[in-house]
């Protein structure tokens with residue numbers, strides 16, 4: 001990744017998936033810039049960015065298109081080009097990440113879709129203008145897009161739309177040699193995940209029933225992201241790549257799995 005420049009969006013703290021990806025990219029020699037949501041996160045993101053040798057730390061709330069424009073305008077003042085972008089952003093009212101999907105409100109449905117789905121398209125739209133052939137865009141999804149998972153509700157619907165938009169974006173940008181992919185990560189204890197009902201139970205279930213008999217870490221996700229963001233993934237686009245200890249291939253509870 002030496003000589004490559006990448007924007008990391010969605011870093012909240014050192015538990016964030018964005019942190020695992022940023023570290024893997026920095027260790028491989030990439031130069032990084034970071035965006036953060038709101039002043040409260042600025043003081044957390046700045047020292048983390050510094051640890052990876054970056055002093056480009058810019059505000060961006062993806063629910064506001066002026067803010068997304070301002071992010072890319074500022075980035076252009078620092079860099080004349082961009083090789084990769086990581087979008088590790090999702091949000092929904094946690095009151096609706098428990099109970100029944102059927103009870104989802106229209107306001108939360110549109111807000112969840114806006115922040116968790118449209119924002120990736122908005123980011124790619126702007127990133128594309130700074131990218132040359134070889135550019136790579138990556139977002140984060142979850143198996144709740146493909147199968148019903150307890151409490152994931154409207155986020156599952158949003159992730160399904162996000163995965164579909166990855167395919168459409170891949171077709172649009174492929175003609176210019178720019179790739180667009182998603183990683184479908186297994187459950188990881190982060191700030192965002194703590195809003196999901198019974199998350200500890202979901203983690204245990206995955207640990208006991210996935211082929212690798214463990215949960216994945218942000219380091220696991222970081223290594224796979226490095227492959228998709230670097231030239232190692234040069235032939236891969238429009239893909240949703242599972243980094244979930246194999247959980248998505250399993251059809252039923254493992255015979256040796258303890259009862260939980």
Ligand code: NAD
Pocket residue numbers: 009010011012013015016017018036037041060061062063087088089090091115140141142143184185186187188189190191192193
């Ligand atoms: P996290 O809480 O560390 O990161 C979520 C980030 O989204 C935060 O940095 C937050 O500031 C940002 N964000 C939310 N609303 C925003 C807005 N309006 N503007 C800008 N930023 C905004 O949690 P995480 O688990 O690292 O989440 C990263 C991504 O990974 C999310 O898309 C999440 O759905 C996805 N994911 C998480 C898991 C998991 O189990 N943790 C599994 C699969 C996919």
